[in-house]
Amino acid sequence: MSDNRPLLLRTELIAELTERAREAGVYAVFRxxxxxxxxxGIEGVRVEAVESSFSGGLGVQAFTTSGHxxxxxxxxxxxxxxxxxxDRAVAAAKAAEAAGLDANPAILEIPPETGQVFPATSYxxxxxxxxxMREHAVVVAGEFxxxxxxxxxxxxxxxxxxxxxxxxxxxxxVHFEVPRxxxxxxxxxxxxxxxxxxxxxxxxxxxxxxxDREARDGLARRIAKAADLARELLTAELYLAGSYRxxxxxxxxxxLAHEAFGHAAESDGLDSSxxxxxxxxxxxxxFGSEKVTIIDESIEGDNxxxxxxxxxxxxxxxxxxxxxxxxxxxxxVHTAHRAKxxxxxxxxxxGFASPPIPRMSNIRxxxxxxxxxxxxxxxxxxxxxxxxxxxxxxGDLPEGKKIIFLSGYRGGQVNPALGDFVFxxxxxxxxxxxxxxxxxxxxxxxxxxxxLHSIARGYGxxxxxxxxxxxxxxxxxxxxxxxxxxxxxxxNPQVRIGGRS
Amino acid sequence: MSFFDAVEAAVTGFLCEGIxxxxxxxxxxxxxxxxxxxxSNRRGSPYEPLTVSxxxxxxxxxxxxxxxxxxxxxxxAPQAALEDVLQSAFExxxxxxxxxxxxxxxxxxxxxxxxxxxxxxxxxxxxxxLPEILEILEGVREGCGAKLLDASARAVAVRRRVITxxxxxxxxxxxxxxxxxxxxxxxxxxxxxxxPFAVGDVRRRAxxxxxxxxxxxxxxxxxxxxxxxxxxxxxxxESFLRTFLFGALSGAAVANGRSRFTLDDFHSGxxxxxxDFSLRTRPFTPLGVGSFRFTDEGLVxxxxxxxxDGKLMTPLLGxxxxxxxxxxxxxVPGSIGGYAFGLGRRMSREEALSGSERCVLVHSVLGMHxxxxxxxxxxxxxxxxxxxEDGSAKGRVTSTxxxxxxxxxLSTDLAMVDFDGFACPGLMMEVELS
Numbered sequence: 001m002s003d004n005r006p007l008l009l010r011t012e013l014i015a016e017l018t019e020r021a022r023e024a025g026v027y028a029v030f031r032x033x034x035x036x037x038x039x040x041g042i043e044g045v046r047v048e049a050v051e052s053s054f055s056g057g058l059g060v061q062a063f064t065t066s067g068h069x070x071x072x073x074x075x076x077x078x079x080x081x082x083x084x085x086x087d088r089a090v091a092a093a094k095a096a097e098a099a100g101l102d103a104n105p106a107i108l109e110i111p112p113e114t115g116q117v118f119p120a121t122s123y124x125x126x127x128x129x130x131x132x133m134r135e136h137a138v139v140v141a142g143e144f145x146x147x148x149x150x151x152x153x154x155x156x157x158x159x160x161x162x163x164x165x166x167x168x169x170x171x172x173x174v175h176f177e178v179p180r181x182x183x184x185x186x187x188x189x190x191x192x193x194x195x196x197x198x199x200x201x202x203x204x205x206x207x208x209x210x211x212d213r214e215a216r217d218g219l220a221r222r223i224a225k226a227a228d229l230a231r232e233l234l235t236a237e238l239y240l241a242g243s244y245r246x247x248x249x250x251x252x253x254x255x256l257a258h259e260a261f262g263h264a265a266e267s268d269g270l271d272s273s274x275x276x277x278x279x280x281x282x283x284x285x286x287f288g289s290e291k292v293t294i295i296d297e298s299i300e301g302d303n304x305x306x307x308x309x310x311x312x313x314x315x316x317x318x319x320x321x322x323x324x325x326x327x328x329x330x331x332x333v334h335t336a337h338r339a340k341x342x343x344x345x346x347x348x349x350x351g352f353a354s355p356p357i358p359r360m361s362n363i364r365x366x367x368x369x370x371x372x373x374x375x376x377x378x379x380x381x382x383x384x385x386x387x388x389x390x391x392x393x394x395g396d397l398p399e400g401k402k403i404i405f406l407s408g409y410r411g412g413q414v415n416p417a418l419g420d421f422v423f424x425x426x427x428x429x430x431x432x433x434x435x436x437x438x439x440x441x442x443x444x445x446x447x448x449x450x451x452l453h454s455i456a457r458g459y460g461x462x463x464x465x466x467x468x469x470x471x472x473x474x475x476x477x478x479x480x481x482x483x484x485x486x487x488x489x490x491x492n493p494q495v496r497i498g499g500r501s
Numbered sequence: 502m503s504f505f506d507a508v509e510a511a512v513t514g515f516l517c518e519g520i521x522x523x524x525x526x527x528x529x530x531x532x533x534x535x536x537x538x539x540x541s542n543r544r545g546s547p548y549e550p551l552t553v554s555x556x557x558x559x560x561x562x563x564x565x566x567x568x569x570x571x572x573x574x575x576x577x578a579p580q581a582a583l584e585d586v587l588q589s590a591f592e593x594x595x596x597x598x599x600x601x602x603x604x605x606x607x608x609x610x611x612x613x614x615x616x617x618x619x620x621x622x623x624x625x626x627x628x629x630x631l632p633e634i635l636e637i638l639e640g641v642r643e644g645c646g647a648k649l650l651d652a653s654a655r656a657v658a659v660r661r662r663v664i665t666x667x668x669x670x671x672x673x674x675x676x677x678x679x680x681x682x683x684x685x686x687x688x689x690x691x692x693x694x695x696x697p698f699a700v701g702d703v704r705r706r707a708x709x710x711x712x713x714x715x716x717x718x719x720x721x722x723x724x725x726x727x728x729x730x731x732x733x734x735x736x737x738x739e740s741f742l743r744t745f746l747f748g749a750l751s752g753a754a755v756a757n758g759r760s761r762f763t764l765d766d767f768h769s770g771x772x773x774x775x776x777d778f779s780l781r782t783r784p785f786t787p788l789g790v791g792s793f794r795f796t797d798e799g800l801v802x803x804x805x806x807x808x809x810d811g812k813l814m815t816p817l818l819g820x821x822x823x824x825x826x827x828x829x830x831x832x833v834p835g836s837i838g839g840y841a842f843g844l845g846r847r848m849s850r851e852e853a854l855s856g857s858e859r860c861v862l863v864h865s866v867l868g869m870h871x872x873x874x875x876x877x878x879x880x881x882x883x884x885x886x887x888x889x890e891d892g893s894a895k896g897r898v899t900s901t902x903x904x905x906x907x908x909x910x911l912s913t914d915l916a917m918v919d920f921d922g923f924a925c926p927g928l929m930m931e932v933e934l935s
Contacts, residue, residue, distance in 0.1 A: 038589065043757045047597070052589035055576040057556065061547065069547045073554040076504075076577040088625070092551040099632060101545030130593030152758045188759050188875065195761060195875040238878075241901065241935035268548055271541035272649050272686050279541075334547045353556055357548050411871040417686030420884040420899070424871030443868050443880040443901060473548070498880035498901040501727055501935050 007032050007165040007175060013079060014167045017086050021169050024090045027108055029311055030167045031059040033352040037160035038130055042141040044153060050134050058082050059352040062089035067105030068097035073353040107311060107333050117176040117307040119300050121206040125161045128207055136210040144185045147220040148227040152188040157210060164349060166312040174312045178305055183209040185223045189230035196233045198226040198426055203303040203467040222380050229427055232438055239428050239439040241499040244404040246489040251409035251466035253483030255423040257294050257365045260448045264416040265320045266358040267331035267339040272417040274448055281329040281339045288324040288452030291368040295319050296330060298361040303467040303480040306348055310356020313345035332358045350475035357473055363481040367458030370484045379463055379485050388431040390459060396488060397433060405429040406444055409466060419448045443498040450494035460485030504557050504577045505529050505662045511583050512561060517591050523566040524603045524666040528797035529559030533623050536655035537631040544635055549653060553625045569594035602820040603667040604799035612794050613787045616696040619676035622656035630697055637703045638682050645711035647684035654680040669799035682707050688714035692922055695788040706922050716887045716894035724886055724898030729934045730860040732853050735923035739837050740869045745906040748874035750807060752822035761875055761907060762813060764826055770812040774910045777845030780808040782834055790924060791839025800832040838924035846916040853918040853929050855892030862887045877907040900934040
């Protein structure tokens with residue numbers, strides 16, 4: 001189902017801007033965006049805020065024939081204002097040429113592209129009024145509060161539809177929409193002055209998260225588990241810092257792939273990234289175990305979906321690492337040539353007012369020959385004791401040994417130049433053949449070069465819906481990814497968890 | 502009709518099902534910005550081009566004649582989109598007994614926040630200033646031997662208007678100029694000012710970053726382990742303070758049981774910090790980067806004591822949570838520069854680093870946003886620390902900092918450290934390193 005598509009009305013304006021840019025002797029990219037969104041926040045069952053938003057505008061990036069560039073953006077781009085933005089971008093590009101700034105003519109050589117992508121959704125954005133959305137959300141919040149068994153719960157729901165039309169003076173004209181929704185619950189446990197937060201969330205692309213019984217019941221079960229965990233963490237201790245044999249879940253594996261590898265593979269940073277040498281991607285060099293493959297792929301319906309790059313180039317799947325060997329960079333038109341890798345349409349759009357930059361979409365770690373797990377069991381129904389039993393059955397947890405299980409992703413960060421990455425978990429479990437002990441979370445840190453060599457095994461099928469938000473250069477875009485249900489990482493002195501000394 | 506006026510007219514003219522806006526608050530801003538960047542030594546590349554942009558937008562809060570409440574936000578948009586947002590907001594209206602305060606006419610303090618020089622740069626009238634800054638930074642890179650410079654410079658001019666049905670009407674022009682420098686992704690610093698930076702000032706600050714780069718370039722590997730004196734650089738200290746302290750002082754978090762502190766803690770003046778620790782807002786410094794005249798809620802600027810002699814005085818309260826908690830609203834600065842931190846033990850950077858037999862200056866940490874702000878316990882990686890022994894920089898060490906920040910703020914080891922050019926103080930404390 002679809003809503004109105006106001007950007008369809010921009011065709012005449014695009015023609016006018018194109019003509020004006022040609023007259024000025026420049027090549028230009030026009031990025032029109034309109035985003036509508038609705039959100040609600042509920043404390044317990046009390047509505048704290050309901051908000052409706054609209055944002056829209058035009059970003060113009062102009063290039064002289066020598067590849068010097070200028071950028072301008074403006075909101076409410078009716079004709080006069082759009083022309084003003086174009087004129088400013090043209091002036092900036094010519095000033096850049098006069099000043100001898102960086103010249104990058106690569107975009108002048110790429111072929112034109114046309115196309116439209118409007119993903120199907122279960123419910124149209126305007127299929128519910130905001131009032132109806134509020135009423136459904138209040139019911140859901142009540143279910144979540146009950147699931148949390150008396151702990152404080154904040155429920156939030158957000159839905160947006162982000163419409164883009166990207167045109168270039170070479171005739172390129174692509175038009176797509178990215179519908180997104182997220183249902184999130186934050187649980188807080190307090191006792192004796194201590195407080196612990198846990199959370200659970202699901203993403204989708206419409207109101208199905210509120211309206212479909214299966215989705216909300218699944219999240220309610222996870223909230224009940226999150227509440228139990230929050231209570232237990234109140235009295236849990238820190239684990240002893242150090243290097244261990246580790247097990248991480250698919251969401252943490254997404255964090256690992258994203259922070260430890262994906263950012264370092266982006267083509268705009270290869271002058272400093274450890275995956276680059278003199279600006280070139282280190283294609284053909286080994287960076288991981290031969291079992292490990294890392295792929296980035298924009299998937300329709302996913303949180304990080306974007307079918308075209310910010311320059312109107314179709315985004316394709318990129319195998320960054322195959323069987324442990326570097327294959328392709330996440331490259332956009334501006335730096336693929338320098339990286340000596342193909343253009344993959346990797347630039348993401350964070351808003352009309354920002355020039356697009358190479359970013360990941362949905363990134364996954366695949367490990368050859370994963371250990372099968374019982375079919376039909378939902379990932380979130382796995383108890384730590386069952387995970388321990390799986391490891392024993394697979395022969396990976398012998399008597400007298402231990403594996404440290406990091407569960408639940410809480411975000412991460414990387415310095416691609418230095419090769420350091422970190423991410424955090426919700427809880428740590430020490431798994432032994434005779435016991436499972438809970439500890440407070442500790443930061444998981446390491447060296448990019450080391451960690452992929454230490455991935456030993458995957459368990460279960462791929463699960464790719466770990467969602468988050470990625471920040472880079474002051475821009476923020478939705479991200480996602482995953483891996484097998486669990487990944488085993490061998491002990492490595494350059495991969496550590498923080499904790500007590 | 503200006504966009505400001507169009508929004509106000511749309512709100513006051515809206516009528517649906519016999520219901521109209523009984524009270525309202527509209528906060529709008531028009532922003533013009535120029536920017537230029539350097540990425541991997543390339544100035545003005547397609548990722549950091551010479552840019553001139555303008556955007557307008559804002560938010561509205563409406564209490565309807567049926568007593569229900571709506572919120573909405575938008576960028577400048579055609580009339581149809583504006584009406585659509587209002588209609589959606591109306592349909593989503595909800596009951597909120599705490600939204601009843603719409604400030605009336607007030608004397609707005611006359612604080613200078615605007616520089617004509619910065620506005621000229623922001624609008625592109627002065628096209629030389631941003632390239633000049635970057636040229637200086639490029640020269641500093643060459644001088645210190647760094648291979649790669651990443652940098653940016655920008656100027657912003659903002660015209661704000663806040664109006665309420667109660668009679669508040671505030672207009673404010675402000676400017677901000679900023680530059681950022683990163684050397685080989687090892688050392689980086691960012692600076693803000695309301696007025697254009699003097700050439701000498703840019704060079705002096707960048708050369709200090711270059712000195713840090715020189716120290717960070719000598720890699721020593723793993724740093725000290727166990728309990729160790731660290732000095733958190735102001736950027737790092739700010740990330741700790743924002744995550745833990747300001748998170749705990751949030752009125753919404755206190756009201757909803759998600760803060761480390763309870764309402765009783767504030768009413769009883771619980772001593773939660775060292776007894777010489779204080780925190781207050783500082784909105785009146787002429788051309789101060791954290792100064793302001795009024796907030797988006799129509800609260801006029803005033804000094805507020807948040808912590809006095811280690812005692813909790815008040816959370817940071819907007820009108821809604823002030824009413825719910827039955828306390829006075831607190832006008833909140835938009836940046837860390839709008840706060841004054843006090844501590845009996847305070848020293849310069851040089852004193853802090855030379856006064857210890859051994860300490861680590863922590864320039865940055867990774868993973869702060871993943872910490873549990875309520876608990877206050879932290880475990881963050883510090884790959885950019887410089888080990889100092891007897892005041893001499895030995896080189897770069899990597900450590901993981903583990904601790905409990907609220908305990909750190911109670912410790913007698915705590916000291917504030919002033920760094921030239923930074924509004925937020927650095928923090929010296931004893932931390933468990935692993």
